[in-house]
Amino acid sequence: MVRMLYPKTRLILNFPYDKVRMTPLVLAVLFMLPSLVTADTNDDRPFNVGDHFYYDIKWGILKVGEAEMLVEAAGEENPGDLKFVLLVRTSSWADTFYKVRNRIESYTDAEVTRALHYVQDQYEGGREREITVTFDWDSNTAQYKNFEDKRTAISIPADCQDPFSLLFAYRLKEFEPGKRISVPVTDGKKSVTADIEVLERETIKVKAGKFECLRVRPDVKDLGGVFSKSKNAHMDIWFSNDKHKLIVKMSSSVSVGRFKVELRDYVLGDSL
DSSP: OOOOOOOOOOOOOOOOOOOOOOOGGGGGGSOOOOOOOOOOOOTTSSOOTTOEEEEEEEETTEEEEEEEEEEEEOOTTSTTOEEEEEEEEEOHHHHHHHOEEEEEEEEEOTTOSSEEEEEEEEEETTEEEEEEEEEETTTTEEEEEETTEEOOOEEOOTTOBOTTHHHHHHHTSOOOTTOEEEEEEEOSSOEEEEEEEEEEEEEEEETTEEEEEEEEEEOOTTOOTTTTTSTTOEEEEEEESSTTOOEEEEEEEETTEEEEEEEEEEEOGGGO
């Protein structure tokens, strides 16, 4: 199967700036992890081209950054494929301690059954990475590259996701309290099974409004960084309990504190 190369695009966004202060420790746990495009919607999916989400990132009560998440069409050369975009940046005062400018692009087929291409442009605290993961579904392999560091391709299972498309794959699943959901995922260096457990129904209030949600808890055993160094670390994600399964809130408790990602505003593609 021959696919067209996926273009690498950039989006410049302007964020409002915070004026409070914090310590560099705040940013140790921040990230683990174009104009709106209109298109025909897919009623069977909880997300559509044109979806645009705005998030506040907090450490405790302090806002330390913002994020945007978009759903776009992959382009005319790959009709029907989807592109998911995530942009993350620290606030101006946080830049003084630990500047972050991250952009992730994830390409999948229309049904999000598997990842097709993954790009991560990362600037964190003076360190830059330009990561790509190339998927070859003729040979069921994925290959990691960071600048000129190109790793040997690894074998991956069918329907494997990348670290970002994984969130959208979860949204396609049926959520019921007590249910455990498993999805294969790879970062191009290793392949694992990512598990989440659906815990309970909760009402969550954020700037974007009040939502009836289902709280899920991912298994963080395969997450590195601060999670691997923190005893009893955990993460919770709240998805709206409706047809859209919006990511309303994320919260994580680790050794250096607690961070939260909360939905501030959103536009749904099926409302355009």
